[in-house]
Amino acid sequence: MRWLNLLKANFRKEYIEMKRYFPNTLALLVTFYIIFLAAFFGIVFIGDPASFEANVQYSIVSVVFWSLTMLTMNFIGFSVVTEAMRGTLEQLYMSPMGVWKIMLTRIIGQFALQSILMIILLFAAMGTSGQWLNLNPMTTIPIILITMVSMVGVSFMIAGLAIIVKQIQAFLQIFQFVLMGLVFIPLSVAPILAFAPFVKGVNLVRTVMIENLTLSEIAFSDVTILLLNSFIYFILGLIVFHRCEKIAMKKGLLGQY
C-alpha cells in the first residue's frame, strides 16, 4: 500500500509539473518532430529510391525510440541535479521509503506520460511520411516494457554519478549522441551491441513493426537475451546508485551543489 501511495504521489507530481511546464513539453515534442523531418528529407533527397520505404520506416522507429531512451535514461540524473539545485534532495533523503523507490516511481510516471508524447510523435511521423508501421501493441508493448527496465538501470547509474558530481549536464549532452548511435546502428552491423542496454529491445521492436511479427514469431533466444540484459542492467544500476549514495553520505555531498 505504501508503494502504491508513493507511486500515486509521484505520478501526480510529474503530471502536474508537465502541465505547468506545458510550453517546455510542447517544445520537446516539436524538436523531436523536426529531427525526424531532417532524417525524412535526407532520405527523400539523397537516399536510395529503391530502399526508400524501408529507410523511412527505420528512421521513424529509431527517432521515436531515441527520444524515449533519451528522456528516460537522463531522467533520474536530471532529477537529482534539479533537486540538489532546488534544495529538495536532502528532503527526499528524509523519506523512510528510500530515494531509489521515489525515483523509480517517478520514472514510471514519467515513462507513462512520455509514452503519450511518443505516440503523438509516432503518428505525426507516420502521417508526414505516409509510411504506416504495424504497431502490433500486443507484441511491442511487452518488449518496450522489458527494454524500459534496462533503461531505468542505466538511469540509476547516471543518477548515482549525479549525486556525487552534481554538474553532469555536459556529460548528459554528449550522452544523447551516444544513445543516438546505439539506437540507430542495427544489430546486424554490430552484434556486440546486444550486450549494451536496450539495443536488443529497440532492434526487436523495429523488426516487429517493420516485418509485422507477433510475439510467438520472435526467437526464444532473443527474448531470453532481452530479459537477461534488462535484469542485469537494472540490478547493476541499483548497486551503483546505492554505492554512490554511501560515498555521498560519507563525504557529506548530498546537500552540495
Add this chain to the structure above:
Amino acid sequence: MEKIIEVNGIHKTYVKRKTKEKVTAVNDISFDVHRGEVLGLLGPNGAGKTSTIKMICGLLQSDQGSILINGLDIQKKRLKALRHISAVLEGNRNLYWRLTVRENLEYFAGNRGLSRKEVHAQVDKLLGQFHLKEKENELVNGLSRGMQQKLAIAVALLANTDVILLDEPTLGLDVEISYELREILKTVVKEEDRTIIISSHDMPVVQELCDRTIIINKGTVVVDENVENSLRFFETRAYSIKLGEPLSREQEKRLFRKFPLCNYKKQQKQTIVEVNLDRSEDIYELIDIFKEVETIIDSIDRTSIDFEQVFMQIVKGESIYEMA
C-alpha cells in the same frame, strides 16, 4: 523520561578537496534527548551544528560513534529510523516552488508512503494552524518568504513523527513573521507531545521555546544545560555601574583591556559601565580601576541578561562555564 535520541561519541572529519587537509567538524559529541523535550542546538558558524544535525537525520555518516533514534541506529537501520524523524533543513528551499501549498503537503506525505485520503484532515488542520488556508491553491513560487517557511514547517509536522528537527526556522524572516512563527511553534510544543530540536541564531526563539540548550563550539559540546539555569548563572555576574564622573583615558584603556566586551556609556550627568564578569572575583579588579583616581561610584546593580548575551559569553569564554 524516555530517551528518544541518543548521540554517543560521534566524530566527523572532512578532507578539503584542494589541499587534502583534514578538518574535524565534530569531535566526540554525546548527548541524549528525551521524549517531549525541546532542545536548542546552538553554536557559532562552523561550530559543527549542521554536521551534527545531518548525522542525526542520517544524511551524513559519522566516522565514529552511534546515533539511536527511538532505539534504532540511524546508520544501520536508516529507513526504519527515519519513520520517527522529520526535518526542515533548508527552510523554504525544501519545497517544490511549482506546486501549490496543498500539493506540496500532499506530495511530501505521499513520499512517506501516506495516501492523500489519510492525511486530508491533517492537511486541513495544518493549513488552519499556520494561517495558510487562503493560500492553499497558490503556487509556492508566489508566496512570501515567511509563508514559504511556515509551509516548510507544516510539511515537517505532517508526518506525525516523534522527532522534528528545525534548522534555522526563523532565518531571514521579518520581525512580524518571526513572532508569528514563534507563537505557532509554542502552540505545537504545548499541544503536541513532540520532541523538537531547534538549531538557531535567533536567541529569543531559543529562550522562549527550548527547555534545554546544547552549545557546540569547535566541534565539541561546551554547554549542555537547562535554559533557566544558564540565564541564572550569568545573571549573577552581569553588573551595571553608575559613576558620578567619566573615567580618565588611562582608566578607559585599563577597562577595555580587562573587559573587552563591556559597554561604556558617557552621558552628560552620568557615566555607565555595563559588564558581564567571567568570574565573580573580577568585580575587585573592576573596583580597582575606579579606585585608581577615586572615581565616584553612584551605584552598582545586577542587570538582567538575555540568552543572546549568555550565548556570547559562553562562546567567548567556554572554559570558564565548563569549570562552573
